[in-house]
Amino acid sequence: xxxxxxxxxxxxxxxxxxxxxxxxxxxxxxxxxxxxxxxxxxxxxxxxxxxxxxxxxxxxxxxxxxxxxxxxxxxxxxxxxxxxxxxxxxxxxxxxxxxxxxxxxxxxxxxxxxxxxxxxxxxxxxxxxxxxxxxxxxxxxxxxxxxxxxxxxxxxxxxxxxxxxxxxxxxxxxxxxxxxxxxxxxxxxxxxxxxxxxxxxxxxxxxxxxxxxxxxxxxxxxxxxxxxxxxxxxxxxxxxxxxxxxxxxxxxxxxxxxxxxxxxxxxxxxxxxxxxxxxxxxxxxxxxxxxxxxxxxxxxxxxxxxxxxxxxxxxxxxxxxxxxxxxxxxxxxxxxxxxxxxxxxxxxxxxxxxxxxxxxxxxxxxxxxxxxxxxxxxxxxxxxxxxxxxxxxxxxxxxxxxxxxxxxxxxxxxxxxxxxx
Numbered sequence: 001x002x003x004x005x006x007x008x009x010x011x012x013x014x015x016x017x018x019x020x021x022x023x024x025x026x027x028x029x030x031x032x033x034x035x036x037x038x039x040x041x042x043x044x045x046x047x048x049x050x051x052x053x054x055x056x057x058x059x060x061x062x063x064x065x066x067x068x069x070x071x072x073x074x075x076x077x078x079x080x081x082x083x084x085x086x087x088x089x090x091x092x093x094x095x096x097x098x099x100x101x102x103x104x105x106x107x108x109x110x111x112x113x114x115x116x117x118x119x120x121x122x123x124x125x126x127x128x129x130x131x132x133x134x135x136x137x138x139x140x141x142x143x144x145x146x147x148x149x150x151x152x153x154x155x156x157x158x159x160x161x162x163x164x165x166x167x168x169x170x171x172x173x174x175x176x177x178x179x180x181x182x183x184x185x186x187x188x189x190x191x192x193x194x195x196x197x198x199x200x201x202x203x204x205x206x207x208x209x210x211x212x213x214x215x216x217x218x219x220x221x222x223x224x225x226x227x228x229x230x231x232x233x234x235x236x237x238x239x240x241x242x243x244x245x246x247x248x249x250x251x252x253x254x255x256x257x258x259x260x261x262x263x264x265x266x267x268x269x270x271x272x273x274x275x276x277x278x279x280x281x282x283x284x285x286x287x288x289x290x291x292x293x294x295x296x297x298x299x300x301x302x303x304x305x306x307x308x309x310x311x312x313x314x315x316x317x318x319x320x321x322x323x324x325x326x327x328x329x330x331x332x333x334x335x336x337x338x339x340x341x342x343x344x345x346x347x348x349x350x351x352x353x354x355x356x357x358x359x360x361x362x363x364x365x366x367x368x369x370x371x372x373x374x375x376x377x378x379x380x381x382x383x384x385x386x387x388x389x390x391x392x393x394x395x396x397x398x399x400x401x402x403x404x405x406x407x408x409x410x411x412x413x414x415x416x417x418x419x420x421x
Contacts, residue, residue: 003040006063006107009082012075015059019068023055036062064107073099074106081118086125089114093133100135116141119157122150131160139167146182147173154185165190168201175206178217183224193230202230205274208241211282211377213300213340219243236261237268240295245307252311259313262289262320282377284338284405285396289320289327297334302355305331315362318370326387329370329396332359335410336397337374351409366419367392376402394421 025033026047034047040058056068065071073092080088081104093099093114103109104117111117115130119141127141138161145154158164166186171193174182187193193202202225207218222232222242232238236258239247252258265288269275278288283298293313296305309315321327335356360366371389376382386401397411398421411419 003062006065006105008111009078010075010105012072015071015075019052019056019059022059023050023052026050026055070106074104077104077114078117081114081123081126082121084123084125086129089126090129093130100130100133112140112144113137116144119145119150119153120148122153124153124156127153143170143173146170146186147177147179149179149181151181151185158189168192168195172203172206175203175221176210176212178210178212178214178221180217180220183221187224187228193225193228200274205276208269208273208275209281211339215243215299215301233270233272235267236292237263237295238270240292240301240304243304245304259308259311260317262291264288268295279375279377282339285329285334286372286374289322291317291319293317293331294319294334297331297355298338298340300340300355302358305355305358309362315359315364316368326371326373329372330364330368332356332364332368332393333370333396335359336393336407337400337405338407339405351407353407353409353413356410356413360413360417366414366417372396392420394419
């Protein structure tokens with residue numbers, strides 16, 4: 001297994017600098033660098049006598065590539081595709097035809113061989129050239145184009161394949177990225193939401209459990225499923241996921257206790273929709289036993305939160321407490337540690353405290369206390385359960401073990417409202 005993650009768009013200049021820094025660390029006798037060399041170099045090399053070529057080879061292998069020249073090729077290939085440089089891509093493939101079928105980055109990954117990699121970016125001239133040279137990954141490229149919302153590219157690939165009905169499962173790509181255009185195209189082309197026996201094919205679980213957080217796009221994808229015949233459970237939690245305030249109003253009329261209810265994990269993430277357990281369903285502050293307001297905080301559903309508060313929901317409504325004494329947190333905790341903040345960080349945004357401000361302006365207690373425990377999705381590479389006993393919202397954020405989920409702007413605002421750690 002590779003020790004390091006090779007970027008989607010690797011930078012050769014930076015990697016050359018990294019190799020030189022690695023070599024200098026070896027010559028200084030740094031233990032971590034020596035361990036790196038021993039783990040990744042196929043031969044026994046004296047660290048003090050190592051050459052640049054040794055450092056480059058070990059570095060390439062730590063990224064999962066077999067050699068430094070293959071790493072250089074991967075950098076040149078991906079850079080040329082990003083720039084739309086047809087001739088450079090052509091030259092690379094003609095020099096080494098096996099590159100047509102290998103991952104463009106030289107390591108197995110989601111972006112695929114050069115043609116599929118180009119489909120992610122809508123680089124149609126490169127795609128056409130590679131297709132003429134014999135690239136065969138049209139189906140995978142079609143799925144990637146839909147996932148990224150490159151609709152004209154996807155239509156062109158679909159036509160080259162003979163315009164078949166999209167394969168079952170292909171809807172999961174744009175479901176994960178919450179790409180409305182890609183979902184709409186696949187449904188237009190005949191993607192199935194049920195199999196021949198009435199079994200669910202619609203990737204509702206992916207839409208609900210993805211780490212993406214764009215409420216309007218999530219709502220639209222779920223409504224597209226409904227428009228093409230998919231039937232959702234008639235529950236308040238699913239109605240919230242769909243963004244259907246009109247249907248929430250009906251639920252409230254039928255159940256006056258709706259605003260005080262807490263919901264089990266299985267009600268928020270229905271197993272019949274393919275949803276998974278507490279760990280695999282990506283969210284920040286625990287949602288098992290939460291209220292609708294807690295759900296809104298993690299998913300960034302600020303308009304629905306306003307609707308709930310306007311109808312009298314207690315801003316300090318607490319989640320249920322489990323048999324071990326964990327839970328009892330308010331929605332303010334969910335604004336401090338949330339998947340919304342992680343998604344914003346990953347996409348170059350800045351922390352946003354608008355949801356926190358909404359709750360505080362409605363009188364949320366900045367010093368409420370609760371005991372929480374959390375195990376993150378395995379993709380975050382921080383395994384195991386972590387416990388936080390008798391914490392305030394600020395202490396929850398300060399102590400939480402995965403900082404990408406922590407909203408520093410929310411913490412600052414809570415402090416301004418008198419919150420203490």
